[in-house]
Amino acid sequence: MSFLSTNTSLALGQDLVWRNQATGENVIWRMAGTSLSTSKSISSVSNSNWRIRGTGDFNGDDNSDLVWRNQATGQNAIWLMNGTTLSTAISIGTVNNSNWQIGGVGDFNDDGNSDLVWRNQATGENVIWLMNGTSLSTAVSTAAVKDINWQIRGTGDFNQNGTSELVWRNQTTGQNVIWLMNGTTLSTAISINSLTGTNWQIEGVGDFDQDENSDLIWRNHATGQNVFWLMNGTTLSTAIATTPLADPNWQIEGTGIFPIFAPAVQYSTGTAPEGITAGDFNGDNNLDIAVANNASNNVSILIGGGDGTFRTPVNYRDGTAPTGLTVGDFNQDGRLDLASTDSFNGVGVLLGVGNGSFQTPSFYSTGGNASYRIITADLNGDSRLDLAVTNRNSNNISILLGNGTGTFQTAVPYTVGTRPSDLFAGDFNGDGRLDLAVTNDFSNNVSILRGDGSGGFQPVVNYAAGIAPNGIVGGDFNRDGRLDLGVANTGSNTLSILLGNGNGTFQTAIEYDAGTSPTGIAAGDVDGNKTLDLIVTNNFSNTVSVLLGNPNGSFQIPISYAVGNRPAAIAIRDFNADGKLDLAVTNTGSNNVSILINQS
Numbered sequence: 276m277s278f279l280s281t282n283t284s285l286a287l288g289q290d291l292v293w294r295n296q297a298t299g300e301n302v303i304w305r306m307a308g309t310s311l312s313t314s315k316s317i318s319s320v321s322n323s324n325w326r327i328r329g330t331g332d333f334n335g336d337d338n339s340d341l342v343w344r345n346q347a348t349g350q351n352a353i354w355l356m357n358g359t360t361l362s363t364a365i366s367i368g369t370v371n372n373s374n375w376q377i378g379g380v381g382d383f384n385d386d387g388n389s390d391l392v393w394r395n396q397a398t399g400e401n402v403i404w405l406m407n408g409t410s411l412s413t414a415v416s417t418a419a420v421k422d423i424n425w426q427i428r429g430t431g432d433f434n435q436n437g438t439s440e441l442v443w444r445n446q447t448t449g450q451n452v453i454w455l456m457n458g459t460t461l462s463t464a465i466s467i468n469s470l471t472g473t474n475w476q477i478e479g480v481g482d483f484d485q486d487e488n489s490d491l492i493w494r495n496h497a498t499g500q501n502v503f504w505l506m507n508g509t510t511l512s513t514a515i516a517t518t519p520l521a522d523p524n525w526q527i528e529g530t531g532i533f534p535i536f537a538p539a540v541q542y543s544t545g546t547a548p549e550g551i552t553a554g555d556f557n558g559d560n561n562l563d564i565a566v567a568n569n570a571s572n573n574v575s576i577l578i579g580g581g582d583g584t585f586r587t588p589v590n591y592r593d594g595t596a597p598t599g600l601t602v603g604d605f606n607q608d609g610r611l612d613l614a615s616t617d618s619f620n621g622v623g624v625l626l627g628v629g630n631g632s633f634q635t636p637s638f639y640s641t642g643g644n645a646s647y648r649i650i651t652a653d654l655n656g657d658s659r660l661d662l663a664v665t666n667r668n669s670n671n672i673s674i675l676l677g678n679g680t681g682t683f684q685t686a687v688p689y690t691v692g693t694r695p696s697d698l699f700a701g702d703f704n705g706d707g708r709l710d711l712a713v714t715n716d717f718s719n720n721v722s723i724l725r726g727d728g729s730g731g732f733q734p735v736v737n738y739a740a741g742i743a744p745n746g747i748v749g750g751d752f753n754r755d756g757r758l759d760l761g762v763a764n765t766g767s768n769t770l771s772i773l774l775g776n777g778n779g780t781f782q783t784a785i786e787y788d789a790g791t792s793p794t795g796i797a798a799g800d801v802d803g804n805k806t807l808d809l810i811v812t813n814n815f816s817n818t819v820s821v822l823l824g825n826p827n828g829s830f831q832i833p834i835s836y837a838v839g840n841r842p843a844a845i846a847i848r849d850f851n852a853d854g855k856l857d858l859a860v861t862n863t864g865s866n867n868v869s870i871l872i873n874q875s
Contacts, residue, residue, distance in 0.1 A: 289481050290533050291492065292330060292341065296323050297524040303359050303533050304518075305802070305823075307831035309483050309503045311518040312823055313804045315533075315875065318361045324348065327528035328377035329429075331389025333409050337538060339531030342391065344370075344377050351377070353409050358874035359533050365409045374398070378427025379480075380529075381439025383459050388412075392441065394420075394427050401427070403459045418461040424448070429529075431480035431489030433509050442491065444477050451477070453509050465509045474498070478527035485832060494527050501527070535801055535821060536858060539838050539869035542585050545571035548861040548868065550600030550648070553848045554611040557631030562850050564859055566868060567597040567615045574600070574613060578631050583851035583872045591633045594623040599649035600844075603660040606681030614662055616646040622664060626681050639675060642686045644668035652700040654709050655730035663711060665695040672698060672713055676730050689732050692718035701749045701758045704779030712760055714744040721747065721762060721771075725779055738773055738781050742766030746796035746844075750807045753828025763793040763811050770796070770811060774828050787830050791816035795844040799856045800824075802875055812842035812860055819845065819860055819871070836871060840864030849873075 291304040299321035305312045324347040330339040333353050341354040349371035355363045374397040383390050383403050391404040399421035405413045424447040430439040433453050441454040449471035455463040474497040483490045484505050491504040499521035505513045545568025556563045561581035566588075567574055572595055575588035594617030605612045610629040615636075617623055620643055623636040643666025654661040659679035664686075665672050670693055673686040692715025703710045708728040712721055713735075721740050724732035741764025752759040757777035762784070763770055768791055771784035790813025801808045806824040811833075813820060817840055820833035839862025846859040855873035862869060 289483055289485075290339075290531055291479065291527055292327060292529045292531055293520075293525050294327050294528045295522070295524045296326070296526065299323065301327070302525075303531070305533065306483065306517075307823065307825075308485070309505075309515045309517050312831060313802050315359045317359050318354075329380035329391075330529045330531035331380035332532075333389050333406070335387070335408075337532070337534060339533055340389075341529075341531075342377060342380055346373055346376075349373070355409075356533065357537065358535060360874060367409055368411065379430040379439075379441065381430030383415075383439055383456065385438050385458075390439075392427055392430065396423050396426075399423060405459075415459045417456075417459050418454075425452075428477035429480040429491075433489050433506070435487065435508075440489075442477060442480055446473055446476070455509075467509055468504075468511045479530040481530035492527060492530065496523055496526075499523070534836070535834070535873060535875045536836050536871040537874050539836065539860075539871050540584075541839055541862075541865070541867045541869055542577055542588070543867050544568060544575040544577075544588055544861070545573050545590055546866055547571070547863045548575065548866065549598045549843045549863055550615060551844045551846045551859060551861045551868070552600050552602040552613070553846045553850075553859065554602045556611055556627055556629075556633075558610075558629055561852070562848050563631065564846065564868060565600060565602065565613055566861055567593065567600040569596050569598055569618075569863065572596065574615060574625065574633070576631060576633070577868065579850060581852055583857060583870060585868075585870070589632070591625060591636075593617075593625070593636055594621055594638060595619045597623065598647050599664070601649045601651045601662070603651040605651075605660050605677055605679075605683075607659070607679050612681065614649055614651060616641075616649045616664055618645055618647070620644055620646055620666070622646065622649065622662060622675065622683070624681065624683070637682070639683050640686060641666055641673035641675070642688055643671055643673050646673070647695070648697045650698055650700055652709055654700070654726060656708070656728055661730060663698055663700065665691075665698055665713060667694050667696070667716070670695065670715075672711070672724075674730060674732070687731075689724060689735075691715060691722040691724070691735055692720050692737060694718070695722070696745045697747045699747045699749045699760065703758055703775055703777075703781075705757075705777055710779065712747055712749065714740065714747045714762055716743050716745060716765070719744060719766075721760065721773065721781075723779065723781070736780075738784065740764060740771040740773070740784050741769045741786060744771065745794050746811070748796045748798045748809070750798040752798075752807050752824055752830075754806070754826055755828075759828060761796055761798060761809050763789065763796040765792050765794055765814070768793060770809060770822065770830070772828065772830065785829075787822060787833070789813060789820045789822075789833055790818050790835060793820070794842070795860075797845045797847040797858075799847040801847075801856050801873060803855070810845055810847060810858060812838070812845050814841050814843065817842065817862075817864075819858065819869075838862060838869035838871070839867050842869070 547570035550567035596618035743766030841864030
């Protein structure tokens, strides 16, 4: 599922829009292919004369908007949506004759604007309203169909020519036809599989298997069955049943794209930003962002406004070519501090002043070569934060135990795999002691180091991952109370999921597709269904992929969102204090941070 189409009016919906005509409730079914993922209620409309007649993108924001018609008064309106939230309701005029019905929404003149298709159920006339946003530009008549048993049931692009076609059904005979259009003119009428029975109705068109072919969604109004026809052009490929809904008052009113995240907003940083973290650096109870800039040898601090916006960055000197970045109160003064990796074998510690500024960094040797990523945790149980660092060219990690004063002890190395990248700390065997998981770029595996509770670690046990594993994150993905691991594999364009057994061992990795060259990874419940989801940066496709989680530890097809150039690392926090997790992504190629606000 992608929101990168240049013609959003043609983007095929993959979620289902439902309306209950008896109660006025409206619901979005977010779909994972042909399976229901989550159900999200949206604003209700109690007046049963109002019906949702289709969806389209009428303001070019990559969100599906809802088209409404009041069959009693003739009023027509468009709900401009932010994800599943109503932003603005706009009247688009009145058509008093109740015989006129909106049959679908599409783009018939290839101008990138969603247009409306009307049918007169008494005369058989058909008219296309060519729209300019939410305004009528031109009304164009197209071929008439006198037989009123024929109804327009939706629009789609069935021959991939970049413009919309019409889907027809004869409810009496069961015949179904697709009109291949040349703009607003009928080119060819093609019969497709018939389906007898007046209870079955085509309720929408979308691309539910992401093969760039338009598919059909059917509903049986008597039994509540719902079935997808996955199409290959105008030919039925496969029929797949999905979740039934027995209450006949619920009707599918169309399909749409209702993204979880709003389009990215960019904020400038230093040069080639990589590592990123977040915290309240100035004590105003709003989240701020810190970024390690690899090419300008500094750290950018972006003070947050609490509404998802950020101030112009202030830069602080750091070590040479910093890459990793972590946050914690290292000197226990109640103010957040920063620690970054110096690519030439060191760690820079910037103690926070408490007003959003930072002191001159102190540097500590890691004893390794090409220090890369860094995390902080209390590895020896003394209530003081410690540091763990990967060293790419010496094939080891370094442990720097904290003194609680903002200083750190001499680094202790531990051998891992070949060219270690990232690391994660968690209790993998339930003994109350923190263990470490490390991705190894050249040996294509994950090293598990069991902690002894005093800051020391046992020899590694390795588990296979994908090709060139980079970022790593942990969480309870299958809700069994045991920590699992998610790994971004840069070389195989996949994610590896290693489910934990609870005794420090892990099951064989399961692979999921991501974008091109996935690098950073984070976990959080972004859709609010109490199941962890995964977010990964795709360094070569300039996107982040969101893989919504299932309760059994599996993940859905990735949803892609555009960010900046060469995205690297990711932070997942609630930047606008609305209770929903947002994203912050560093873009090494465009020298900025992308902020994606959750609008689910």
